[in-house]
Amino acid sequence: MAIKQKTIDEQIIVAGFGGQGVMLLGKIIAQAGMLSGLDVTWIPKYGAEVRGGTAHCMVRVSNLEIASPLVDFPNSLIVMNKLSMDKFERLLRKGGIMIVNSSLVDSRATRSDIRSYYVPANRIASEIGDVRGANMVALGAYLKARPFLKIEKIVEALRDILPSYHHKYIPLNEKALSEGARLVEGRS
Amino acid sequence: MKKIFSYPKSLKPAETHYCAGCGHGIIHRIIAEVIDEMGLRENTVAVAPVGCAVVAYDYFNFDMTESAHGRAPAVATGIRRTLPDRLVFTYQGDGDLAAIGTAEIIHAANRGEKISVIFVNNAVYGMTNGQMAPTTLLSQKTETTPLGRDAERDGYPLKITEMLASLPGVKFLARKSTHSPQEIAKAKQAIRDAFKIQRAGLGFSMVEILSACPTCWGLSPKESLDWIKNRMVPYYPLGRIKEPESELAET
């Protein structure tokens, strides 16, 4: 929820293999943030190849003017593979949250001063019908753990960002979002 | 008394800087005559090269711009795409077109740019005092091939017109010469046809014209004309190399 009175200063890194939809995940957060009247930035960082290499993006969402779009130390981290967790866990701010795609990461967080959520995103997405929805499962989990955006805004953002010939997949994406959220329910 | 010879309107009444026996003056004149005859002087934008014809805009009496060495086809592309109803042509020498500007000429041709190119081939770099050109003949002596062009060291004379013939965007190609009045008349006809192809919106057109450089060849003007006929023409055969199916009759 975009609560104007409270300071929102989300600094997110979304990381994974190229092709896992981490760039799109970040863009959806940014677009939904903008639709909620917040200031947003999104920056991609690719590995040597667009697909297959590691990729991550940095997203900032704030109700104050964003100075730097870069995220040196995130307060939220979504890691879709092991390599990404190894790389970014240590950068997470104290008290930050980490969403871990446990379908592809078999280890646990090494830090105890952060909150970690283990979400078998690939498995759940496959069960729903398309493994490519793993990023949406992770997003659902993230927004449950850090509820600063309404899910309706995410759906609106999907409509804005996905090309119209992909709009038929939006219900599937909504399902993935709610399944992801369910996994986080009642846990912290 | 009837006036039978005067400056074409498309030429400024200026004295050129070209050497005695140089082909540029002739080629300027036939281009100007064609533009006058087609009534296009006020509808023409032309591009000058770097080379001996660098100041062609001092002689032609219509809108003209300079261009960086070899880039005339790119400049002409920008002009023609912006002003699609104007006649746009480049005037380029062999160094400009066939060496430093090879990429620009090939790709303008390949895009089928609706421009015309007048390509003056005198087998030598005239403006810089006679070094080897890409079109310099084998065994021809120049300032940078003092013992004659050697294929082993310098490669072969480049037939760029034949190279361009394979490109579908190219609609008209001819190689003509200036070594006799008859050949000059044919060259003029080819220029007219190239411009017609452009006006009809068919695609890219180019006329290569063999031209004398007595100064750099170390020959008299008369000897130079013979040198074109006896040395250049056998390697660079004259004729219409590519033209559309519907004939543009040669007169």
Next chain:
Amino acid sequence: MTRPTTIERKLTTGNEAIAEGAIQAGCRFYAGYPITPQNELCEYMARHMPEVGGTFIQSESEIAAINMVFGAAVAGARAMTSSSSPGISLKQEGISYIAACELPAVISNMMRGGPGLGNVWPAQSDYFQATKGGGHGDYHLIVLAPATVQEAFDMTKEAFDLADRYRNPVMILGDGILGQMMESFEMKPAKTRQPSRKKDYILDGCKGRKPRVIQSLFLEEGMLERLNDKLQAKYRRIERELVRYEELNTNDADLILVAYGSSSRIARAVMRDARVKGLKIGFFRPMTLWPFPTEAMRKLAKPKRAFLVIEMSAGQMVEDVRLSIEGRAPVYFYGRSGGGIPSEEAVFAEVRKALKKARSKVK
């Protein structure tokens, strides 16, 4: 992107904002060659230029692209090309000709790490090339340095007006961060702009007038010097009329952070943070890199005050800062190059170091 009829907020990349800004400014000719990190600009033009009846050409080279822009400007179009560092090096010959022939054109450079082929990560190491000429001869580009996607959009629109007003090439100098980042920005209703004055120098056929010539070759004694005198007079006028900068918290500052473009956003974040921590830090951001805000900087050079220049280069703009300040205050530098980006943490450490050094100097 659809062109809005009311003010709308959009989320887009800097590259696409520049492209859309250009189209809204009446740019109707674009030629370019793909290079990372600015491909989105080129691709946006390919998709949207035909919608407004403009020309898009993917040229055979950067060299051809800038010369096509030369031709389009000769013929009177609002024309643009774009590239990133190595490609901009290739364009320098054409830019020199455009400046010499006093033609309007807009060139976007989203800088990447160099020298050589370098890499595709953001950098600010083409500052010298952009502001000191870049090609041969005595000339200047007007160089605008947007720091946000909003500015990338607004400054591009303005760039076309400036190019026409001064008949001079204008460069939008950003970097891979600005080019590829997405940011929310406000797009005002589109109004296609046209140059305010009729162009009385273009070549469009000499109907009803004398033929015109566009040239930069002047062989007659004294002629080329006269052209240069005229260009220099124009550059002095631009220096008087066009300097832009942003200045924050400088009044009581012990140390002023100086940065442009993407690195200025890092510097601004550090300045904010430092103020919260009680340090008297100011912020100065040149928005025009040429003309450089020399006078404004000089006025800030006061006793007991120091400057810290932050760049994504080995130190280029810092030279202009030093020339402006003329030894009146210490000027320190911190930069990363080759695609490295200064972190807020590292800049903050440099701020503390600089304050310490400056204090020991005062004693």
